[in-house]
Amino acid sequence: MGEVRTDHLADERRRAEFDVEAMKIVWAGSKHAFDMSDRMGRIVASDPVFRKDNRAMLGRKELFKNTMRKAAHAWKRIIELRLSEEEASRFRAFVDEPAFTDLHWGMFVPAIKGQGTDEQQQKWLPLAYKMQIVGCYAQTELGHGSNVQGLETTATFDPKSDEFIINSPTLTSSKWWPGGLGKASTHAVVYARLILGNQFHGVHGFIVQLRSMDDHVPLPGITVGDIGMKFGNGAYNTMDNGVLRFNNVRIARNQMLMRVSQVTREGKFVQSNVPRQLVYGTMVYVRQTIVSDASIALSRAVCVATRYSAVRRQFGAMNGGPETQVIDYKTQQNRLFPLLASAYAFRFVGEWLKWLYTDVTQRLQAKDFSTLPEAHACTAGLKSLTTSITADGIEECRKLCGGHGYLFSSGLPELFAVYVPSCTYEGDNYVLQLQVARILMKTVSQLGSGVQPVGTTAYLGQVEHLMQCECSVQKAEDWLKPSIIQEAFEARATRMAVASAQKLSTMPNQEEGFAELSADLVEVAIAHCQLIIVSKFIEKLQQDVTGKGVRKQLEILCNVYALSLLHKHQGDFLATGSITPEQASLANDQLRHLYDQVRPNAVALVDAFNYTDHYLGSVLGRYDGNVYPKLYEEAWKDPLNDSDVPDGYNEYLRPMLKQQLHLARL
């Protein structure tokens, strides 16, 4: 007989005013995407090899061994089930553990695809696709991350032998951080400064074999290892981020990735006719996936915090009745619901970025580079914004769960520890916003000179209107109108950008001026990126949305997203005169009313993410809300509970209690 399950959240689910199944499809993107994702999620969840609740108990070696086991098993299942590339990628995502395979599929393969010639692709990709080789992406060094042009590893061409000599001339030139490098990878795409004769020719990628295909032992001249523990218990410690040094390692000339630049047999440097901008295309691709992942990570945390906030009761019992669910507190709502709305907002902007990437790719094929700088900046800015908010949002969700959020079994500490490096890798978030600011300053400086701003900067074309328009809000409900919200965000972004551009133009040296004002410029870039997300959410609502009550919920979330941002950044809106203090106050009143509308739908809105309990990995976020017995059960599994009297009592505790410390084994 099966266990009788009670749904402690059934009441919450009954209160929902919309069709959850329809919302699941909106969230997934399409019926096809939903079905596929749902199926993958279930397969992974039901497979005992993929259990993850024991991560905190495993030492580093066991942890990594377990990761290899999962990776091999996942690959076996992917083959057995004949999964498509799309399915396999979802499958791996649901395994939910950083692994060397992430870098193999996510960086090594795309680098060869993007930077390799047709021949090189024909040689290497089949090996990689079958996992006959495992590869990683070795760019960052001990001394250089953000500044890629500063990398110190050298690749010197030796015309005699037609080979490159890869070398690590300094300690700081050691490769440092690449995931999968430490223990698993047999190969790497290594970035190094190309030296021909005595001349540097910039930084390029080289395919280098690291380990013997016979016994996995590092090849001569190669020193490779793991860089040690990172943040968290399991977290990123399942990944073998590595260190790598080369002592004059020789590789064949055709192992330089030569799609964009080539070195001839004679040692001559040649630029191919393939546009260099291609590189940006790859960056747009990778960052676009990071934005998608942000919505997933944030929605997981929000799902846990929302369900638990509906289960948790504290204070306010009247006449012996039940206490108040903490989700009913306005402070709790004010912390949680904007994050819920952000998860949806990031989802939709992520979808749009996927479209943008396709568009960019098509244009590249047609040799149209006009939108590329803007598309590149916009992806960089959105990567930065969404990952920063998500990292902070996960931690806020943890705090929303009170003390219990601090337990490993809540899942939130791990989610946070795994997530935070997104703010740093693939471009430090501040460095990225400065790139956005640069494009914005350039765009503003060209206004009036006939150059029309494109893409997400198009609104700047209406600079005259936006500099002097007045917000027409007179009562709280006026803030529900998309056009009013849109204009307020456009006015704020424009006025901030123009003010900075003006300040910049008074500075004697533009470069130094930019540096001096850079803290303000980051705020300008953020205002621009927030506008993009708000706009894309509003656009989404203009599309066909089906299902009972679904559009209504999305409208509410869109307004919560925009008005909570407006409140948080009130200072910008007021300083630029985009709204008045009275209008700011009305926006806040409207926001409170919106929270009342979200409240009955909150649990259903997180159910729509369709996460399995396995994927959530959180006792607090369980679908059935049966939190307390499971927390209790979980606790006893800790090894410390193996014995009543702890190991070490006799050596340390007893002598102390008995005032016999001279007998202690210290």
Add this chain to the structure above:
Amino acid sequence: MGEVRTDHLADERRRAEFDVEAMKIVWAGSKHAFDMSDRMGRIVASDPVFRKDNRAMLGRKELFKNTMRKAAHAWKRIIELRLSEEEASRFRAFVDEPAFTDLHWGMFVPAIKGQGTDEQQQKWLPLAYKMQIVGCYAQTELGHGSNVQGLETTATFDPKSDEFIINSPTLTSSKWWPGGLGKASTHAVVYARLILGNQFHGVHGFIVQLRSMDDHVPLPGITVGDIGMKFGNGAYNTMDNGVLRFNNVRIARNQMLMRVSQVTREGKFVQSNVPRQLVYGTMVYVRQTIVSDASIALSRAVCVATRYSAVRRQFGAMNGGPETQVIDYKTQQNRLFPLLASAYAFRFVGEWLKWLYTDVTQRLQAKDFSTLPEAHACTAGLKSLTTSITADGIEECRKLCGGHGYLFSSGLPELFAVYVPSCTYEGDNYVLQLQVARILMKTVSQLGSGVQPVGTTAYLGQVEHLMQCECSVQKAEDWLKPSIIQEAFEARATRMAVASAQKLSTMPNQEEGFAELSADLVEVAIAHCQLIIVSKFIEKLQQDVTGKGVRKQLEILCNVYALSLLHKHQGDFLATGSITPEQASLANDQLRHLYDQVRPNAVALVDAFNYTDHYLGSVLGRYDGNVYPKLYEEAWKDPLNDSDVPDGYNEYLRPMLKQQLHLARL
């Protein structure tokens, strides 16, 4: 022959414009405090038993065993060195690892001191002082933390045997979280609802023995264990936060802590003539220490980030010269220097709170309760504000270190994971700010009725002036005047409080109105608390400060603190008309100039914290700045590097690479 040490930060230290040794004394509070702390820090740092760099490698049991070892060894040293109470407490702080002894000294002993009768103190304190018993503080349950009145554990008086029967009637009544409870404590102060006959008489503390003094085995009727892993690697996992259930456990009547209320032999409930407000005194004490600890935790993180930002170079090499130190980037300064200033600000407000506690205690002894509610609210608010900023600040410092900040060896992940629960324990930070808001709303509503606001709310007495005063700033330098800053912060806090009070007064039901507006009220409370910190910093500058250039540095930091807050909360200042948009912009200009003044002094300002490398526990924050070789060295210690080919290669990786997954041991 000793190792030759180069100080990679020597240039930075030479640039400092003030006397670091004098600043060390300002930071420590006095010459005496400095000498004592310096000595304790060195003793701990030089003792190999207290090494902590191996924490991440230890499994849970070894980790806890190691904690017992350290605790016993620390106790042995404390006795051998005949340390005073003050010295012993610093000594334990430098050991820098959460341990059951924290709760023994920090909660168990104070609870008995504060709530025990003289007799009870005479009986229990000598045992506790000699550590013949180890105690913890068992208040929180699985179902109740914030709402202490909702605790479900019962203490039923049995007049027949003159005993209390302690019982856990439900699963959610299980004690859950108390530090030191799981494995180490022999005793606990247990909070339970007192039942006399059929009547409840509120929640009280009871001293309960948990384990046999012979063999440490839990006593009959007692189920006790550890609640499992928490956030981080080592972090709080060195602590045995525990779960505890009572099955009708009997204790003598005189084990109820009876200073404030008593139960007679006949089972009658009697209030003693000792004022109940005493309890607040203890809370003021504990929270005051938390504010001090906030300044310590934040300053540690800032110290690491500042030193590393001076070592790290990225971009901007001119003609082959060295690249720019990242601390020279304005964005880096704008993230880092306000945190540096906050560390100092928290230090000084913490010092003042120590004074406040003494003042409160003296008044209590003189039966003067007039300042108590305000002192209590102010401590609650400052606990909330400083811990929230510190938690976020540590994570920001980690991000300021780029990728390397994510390594365990940077020390920052551990510092964060250990620190964050401060936002939750001793009062959830939101629940606390709502208490502050309540006092503020009450104070405002009584203005004009003749009740003079006291202590930190005294400024509200000048409500008429503050509601209409205009900020006189006309040029950026005007923002350097303390009186102008003070008035701007007072005006903002007053106007926000008055606006909320007015809104509240239009609501039909005050309780519901308060709940409805609670998110705004938290902002009101925060504005009030920020004003307190700014005021206390300004007061500090009016005191005698000696040492070359020291006052100047403190003035700069005070201004950075105030103006960075002003910028961050611009929205409040503008919405209340406390300053104009032009004045806000001038404040920001001034802030940038201040950063230029902090820059040459930054490293010396963190040296003034006088932290040993052992205490910092960070390769990135090393005093000598010798970061890269040490990072490299540290990496190789990871167990994964024990062998070139990882354990598991043959079972999992090889079959995958060789397309022989049917042979894999999955």
